[in-house]
Each structure stands twice: as C-alpha cells, then as structure tokens.
Amino acid sequence: MRSFFRTLLASFLSSLIAFVIGGIVVVFIFIGSLSALFGSFGADVEAKAQKVKKNSLLHMKLNKMISERTHTTFSQTSFQLEDRLGIDAIRAGLAAAKEDDNIKGIYLDVSGVVGAGMAGHEEIREALIDFKKSNKFIVAYSELYFQSNYYLTSVADELYIYPEGGLDFRGLGTELMFFKPMLDKWDIDMQIIRGSNNKFKSAVEPFMLDRMSESNRAQMEKLLSSMWDQMKGGIENERGISADELEKIADSVLVRTAQDAIDYKLVDGAKYKDEMIELLKVKMGVESTKDLNVVQFAKYAKDKNRKNRKKGNKKGNIAIVYATGAISSGEGDLESIGSEGVSKALRAARLNDSVKAVVFRVNSPGGSALASDVIWRELKLLEETDKPVVVSMGDYAASGGYYISCAADKIYAQPNTLTGSIGVFGVIPNIEGMLTNHIGITTDRVETNEYAMLNITKPLEAEEIRMIQQGVDEVYDLFKKRVADGRDDLDVAGVDSIGQGRVWSGTDAIEIGLVDELGGIQDAIDYAAEESGIEAEDICLVEYPMIEE
Known part of the structure; x- marks a missing residue:
C-alpha cells in the first residue's frame, strides 16, 4: 500500500x-496500483557451481530481497547490479537438497528481515516442510526474530536465539x-x-x-484477522503452541526477551554464534570446525535452478508463465508486467506443442485496465485449447492482477494472498x-x-466529470463480466456484491468463489500435471518469459 x-x-x-x-x-x-520498478537483466551473475562433499551442511541465509524468479537487477540504492534470489531457486534448491545424499541438514539463518511478502513466506515455508520429509534436520537461528521471520522458521526442528536478542510477537497491524x-x-x-x-x-x-473510511477499515480488519489466524495456525501446527496461547502472548506482550521466548516455548534455547557452531558440529558428527562442510544455499539453489531451466527450455511439458509487478502496456521485464511481453509468453506456451499444461504465476497489485484486458484475451485463447490452465497467485493478485487471472480453468492462492479488488x-x-x-x-x-x-x-468541468465517470463505470462493468464469464458460480450481480473494490485474503476468497483451492505453486503444478496426464516423475518445467543463461 x-x-x-x-x-x-x-x-x-x-x-x-x-x-x-x-x-x-x-x-x-x-484498475489497480502503479509501481515504478527498475529493469532487470536476466540470468543471475554467479555461474560457478559449488562442489558438495559428503556430510555437508546447507547454510540457508535469508536476509535479502526475494523475487519470484532468480535474476540480476539494478539496485536503486547501491546503483550496482544485484543478484536477486527467487522463490523458483529456493524451491528448486530445497527439492534437490531433499534428495541429495550429501546434504545432511539445513542451518536456517534469518538474522535480518526476510525480503518476501506473506504469501512468499508461505511458499518458502511449504518447501521447508516438504524438505523435512527426508528426515534431515533443520536448525534455525536469529539474533532477533520478527513475526514474519519467526513464522517462517517455526517449521524448524530446533529454534535458537541470541542470548541478548529478542522476539517480537504482538499481532499484526497496518498504518496508512x-x-x-x-x-x-x-x-x-x-x-x-x-x-x-x-x-x-x-x-x-x-x-x-x-x-480511513468505514468501508476500508472494515476490509482491513478482516484481512488482518485472516492473516493473523493463518500465522497462529501455522505456528500451532509446527510448535505445538495453541492458537489461544499465542493470542494471549500477543495480547499481553508476554514475549520480548530471549528468555521470554524460551519460557513460552517459542524457541528451544539461547546460544551465541560460537555455541551454535558447536551445536552444528555435534549434529554433523565432526569434532573440528574445519571439518564442517558448509554449502552456501544461495549458490546451491541457483545452480539447481539453472540446470532446471536448461532442461526445461529443451523438453519442458508444463509451462510456467510469470506475471510479476504492476501492469502496463509494453514489454515489461522480470519485475513489471507488460501486456506485450506477457501476451507473447502466453502465446508461446499455447503454440508450443511440447507444452501440455500451463501454470500462470501471478503476483501483481494491478495496473492499467487496458493492458490487463490485453493479457486476459491471450489467457482466454489459451483456456479455449485442450491445455489445462491453472493460476497460482503470489503475494497479490488484486484488481488488474485478478483481471488477468479470472479466465483460468482453476485458481490457487495462498491463505494470505491479497486478491479481489474488483473495481476501477x-x-x-x-x-x-x-x-x-x-x-x-x-x-x-x-x-x-x-x-x-x-x-x-x-x-474538470461537469461534462468532463460525467464523461470520465461513464468511462470508469464501463470499465468496471466489463471487469465484472470478465470475472462472471470465468467463474462458474458467479454471475455479474454476484461479482458486484463481492466486488466494489474490496480486497480479500485467499482464505476468504475461496468462500466467495474467487479462488478454487488454497495452495502454492507446487500444488498448481501437480494439478496441471494430473489434468494433462503427466506422471510426477515426468514433469519438466519450461519458464516464460525465458531467461537467457
């Protein structure tokens, strides 16, 4: 906002x-918000793979901005090219590490703010939970836990905090x-x-x-309540602390210091960094620090993701088309949606005979009404083929972000995705x-x-206001029609009743028919594979727009 x-x-x-x-x-x-974003430059700068020895520890440090796709971008603060780790690489890295016999466990280091939205946290969290099915350990550490990075790390088998650090757990709020x-x-x-x-x-x-208007206050209260319930439920599932107890902790601000966090079982202990190294040596079964085989997760994940891209570019059978950022006319880039660029990507997936299904990954707060309709048309043409079209929503798929999604066969969203905002x-x-x-x-x-x-x-003169109001209402009417055409259980009147610009969480969006299932991008991929008759072991992903390696 x-x-x-x-x-x-x-x-x-x-x-x-x-x-x-x-x-x-x-x-x-x-029909949505604007976003002034710098251009992107394609594949990430680092190209050398790490050698992974037997009995290696994966050091997963998450303290920078995380994008949808791994790439290099121009930093507007440092005025330098900056490697941006993406959710795609994080997922690829964790999936590979799960099956990698040389990887024994993960040291999850979140001493800083994890630069992802709430749905992005959910995607990473789900990938970590899947990694745990391998029976390999995850140990998390931070000098200071914020609510977002605590929610992410709550999946770990063991959580530790710096003795003089703290944990912020006071509930969610927003200020405009x-x-x-x-x-x-x-x-x-x-x-x-x-x-x-x-x-x-x-x-x-x-x-x-x-x-705030009363209408906005009401929708913000409902949004925050839905997201807070999701956070409490996730922590309860992984840490065994009831949602009621978590509510009590937040209401009375019972946890502030490291010792408070230990007393209320939010973490398992307090350790200095040297003590964490000793703990990791024990877990890895080595006596000397020099015998710790530490693999940097970012490099490991980028290498796996790069290999996946190369393979997918040659023989991909499920396409992932990315639409990230504000929507406008033109080509766009990896951090902004251009109607021409995304339309070309959808068209390429439609015309590629090797592609049997398409996952449309949307992470957008909205933008131009006209550009959104251009993208909608291309998605509609794709939906009219025999290829299943599945939308996976990221942090946002609101306003124009929902517009470009609504023609899909099925829509997945995270519980804390912000969607809807059908208005102009x-x-x-x-x-x-x-x-x-x-x-x-x-x-x-x-x-x-x-x-x-x-x-x-x-x-503006009165007649000018009248003409613009007419134009805005016509765009809104078209928006409602597009949604009603794409959603089986909604007519135009039904769309209007849940529209009017209202934003919904993914959880609430299911109840009103804007979303079909809760889940992340992997759930969307699995469904697309099932609908197109592709066995799990035969899935090969090709990404659009393609990134040159």
Missing part, C-alpha cells in the same frame, strides 16, 4: 515536471498515511473518480480523506491553485474543440 502512495505521488510530480518543460500531459484510468491535508495547503485538488459503487477501492483514499478508479490532479497562489504561474490555452485539452492545470 505504501508503495502505491509513493509511486502515485511520483507519477503526479512527473506529470508536473513534464507540463512545466513541454506541456505534455497524459491521463490514465487505473493520508495526504489530503497537505494537498489542501498546497491548493492541489486530486480529482478522483471511482466506479459508482466502488466504496472499497481504497487506494485513492489518502488523496481524498484524512483518515481514475485520478486527475488539478494544480491550478498551487501554480497561481504559491508559485505565481498562470496558464492560458487555445482549443479547436471544447474538450480538446484535458490536463492538470484546470479543474
């Missing part, structure tokens, strides 16, 4: 600069920032037009209100007051026709 605010404000300032320099103004209608009072001081009027009944389409509320809005700033009253700039114009110029230096 904060990313949306930053990006929308940046978009507004960009429009202002463009006006001042050259008088260029572009107005967009959105509202810009309306500031904009009023600057004499900026954010002219906002939502679908006529889209009271839950809250992304624009910071520009029109000074606090348009934003047109009016900065005439700021220019005149604060800067001393006035404007004048000549037009051949009454409505030839629609820009940010004058307020």
Whole structure:
C-alpha cells in the first residue's frame, strides 16, 4: 500500500515536471496500483557451481530481497547490479537438497528481515516442510526474530536465539498515511473518480480523506484477522503452541526477551554464534570446525535452478508463465508486467506443442485496465485449447492482477494472498491553485474543440466529470463480466456484491468463489500435471518469459 502512495505521488510530480518543460500531459484510468520498478537483466551473475562433499551442511541465509524468479537487477540504492534470489531457486534448491545424499541438514539463518511478502513466506515455508520429509534436520537461528521471520522458521526442528536478542510477537497491524491535508495547503485538488459503487477501492483514499473510511477499515480488519489466524495456525501446527496461547502472548506482550521466548516455548534455547557452531558440529558428527562442510544455499539453489531451466527450455511439458509487478502496456521485464511481453509468453506456451499444461504465476497489485484486458484475451485463447490452465497467485493478485487471472480453468492462492479488488478508479490532479497562489504561474490555452485539452492545470468541468465517470463505470462493468464469464458460480450481480473494490485474503476468497483451492505453486503444478496426464516423475518445467543463461 505504501508503495502505491509513493509511486502515485511520483507519477503526479512527473506529470508536473513534464507540463512545466513541454506541456505534455497524459491521463490514465487505473484498475489497480502503479509501481515504478527498475529493469532487470536476466540470468543471475554467479555461474560457478559449488562442489558438495559428503556430510555437508546447507547454510540457508535469508536476509535479502526475494523475487519470484532468480535474476540480476539494478539496485536503486547501491546503483550496482544485484543478484536477486527467487522463490523458483529456493524451491528448486530445497527439492534437490531433499534428495541429495550429501546434504545432511539445513542451518536456517534469518538474522535480518526476510525480503518476501506473506504469501512468499508461505511458499518458502511449504518447501521447508516438504524438505523435512527426508528426515534431515533443520536448525534455525536469529539474533532477533520478527513475526514474519519467526513464522517462517517455526517449521524448524530446533529454534535458537541470541542470548541478548529478542522476539517480537504482538499481532499484526497496518498504518496508512493520508495526504489530503497537505494537498489542501498546497491548493492541489486530486480529482478522483471511482466506479459508482466502488466504496472499497481504497487506494485513492489518502488523496481524498484524512483518515480511513468505514468501508476500508472494515476490509482491513478482516484481512488482518485472516492473516493473523493463518500465522497462529501455522505456528500451532509446527510448535505445538495453541492458537489461544499465542493470542494471549500477543495480547499481553508476554514475549520480548530471549528468555521470554524460551519460557513460552517459542524457541528451544539461547546460544551465541560460537555455541551454535558447536551445536552444528555435534549434529554433523565432526569434532573440528574445519571439518564442517558448509554449502552456501544461495549458490546451491541457483545452480539447481539453472540446470532446471536448461532442461526445461529443451523438453519442458508444463509451462510456467510469470506475471510479476504492476501492469502496463509494453514489454515489461522480470519485475513489471507488460501486456506485450506477457501476451507473447502466453502465446508461446499455447503454440508450443511440447507444452501440455500451463501454470500462470501471478503476483501483481494491478495496473492499467487496458493492458490487463490485453493479457486476459491471450489467457482466454489459451483456456479455449485442450491445455489445462491453472493460476497460482503470489503475494497479490488484486484488481488488474485478478483481471488477468479470472479466465483460468482453476485458481490457487495462498491463505494470505491479497486478491479481489474488483473495481476501477481514475485520478486527475488539478494544480491550478498551487501554480497561481504559491508559485505565481498562470496558464492560458487555445482549443479547436471544447474538450480538446484535458490536463492538470484546470479543474474538470461537469461534462468532463460525467464523461470520465461513464468511462470508469464501463470499465468496471466489463471487469465484472470478465470475472462472471470465468467463474462458474458467479454471475455479474454476484461479482458486484463481492466486488466494489474490496480486497480479500485467499482464505476468504475461496468462500466467495474467487479462488478454487488454497495452495502454492507446487500444488498448481501437480494439478496441471494430473489434468494433462503427466506422471510426477515426468514433469519438466519450461519458464516464460525465458531467461537467457
């Protein structure tokens, strides 16, 4: 949500600069949020595989940003190329380690913030749980546990904490920032037009209100409650601490220090790093630190993922088409969705005779209505073939993210996926007051026709508002129709009743018919294989858009 605010404000300032320099103004209608993301450069930089000796320990350190796909990107903070570990490589690495006789166990090191969303945490967590079926150990350690990385590491056989560290377990919350009072001081009027009944389409509320609307507060409370229940349930399953006890711990803030965490059985003990090394030596059956064969998980996982890609590019029979980021027209990249780029990827999967089924991996908060419809059309063409089409939702598949998903044969979401947000809005700033009253700039114009110029230096006239409102409502009507056509148990009226811009968790989305099953990308792959008659041992994945190695 904060990313949306930053990006929308940046978009507004960009429009202002463009006006001042050259008088260029572009107005967009959105069905979701924008995201200004840097381009990506394909395959990861590291190419050398590690040699894995017998009796090796996999050091899984998760303290950086995690993407959907492993690649190299340009860091906007360091201004350098940065390797980005993806969920794809994490899954590939853990699956390989499960079967690798040389790997004896995992040291899960989360001393820092794990850079993934809640559904991303769920994907990694599920892969770790699957790894445990091998009867190999997982030992987790952190100097400081936050709720998100604690939830992830709660799957470990043993959890340890730094003696002077702490564990933050106080429940979930969110705080929104509202810009309306500031904009009023600057004499900026954010002219906002939502679908006529889209009271839950809250992304624009910071520009029109000074606090949450009751509708937004209600949906946020339900979302947080659903995610909190999922977190408590997951910890209960792995640690044996009841959800009621976890609620009590959070309500009374009973756990703050390392000793508190031990007393309430959230962790198994407190150890300094040197003591952790001694513990790992015992588990690995070695006496000397130099005899510890430590394998860096990131390199191990990237190597396995790279091999999977090469194999899939040659003889893949199930396609995974990735759509990650905000939706706009154009090609896009690995961190943004371009209608042309994703359409080409879906088309390639449709026309590839070796591909028998398609998993469409969507992780998007939304974006352009037009670009979303372009992608929807290509997915619809794919769905009309005899190839099963299965959507796997990531952290988000909301607004435009749901639009591009709804034509699939089956939809999977994580319990903590944010989805729905079926609604539309348009934003047109009016900065005439700021220019005149604060800067001393006035404007004048000549037009051949009454409505030839629609820009940010004058307020909208009544007829202009009427025309834009009509356009927004028409997009909303089309959105509802697309969803109703794709979902067997929903008609247009039913879509409207759960639409109006409302966001749902994956858990709640099942109850209202927007999602079919709870599960991660592996569940979607397994279902696609089953529907296309591919045995588990014969699954070979080919990814689109392809990444050149």
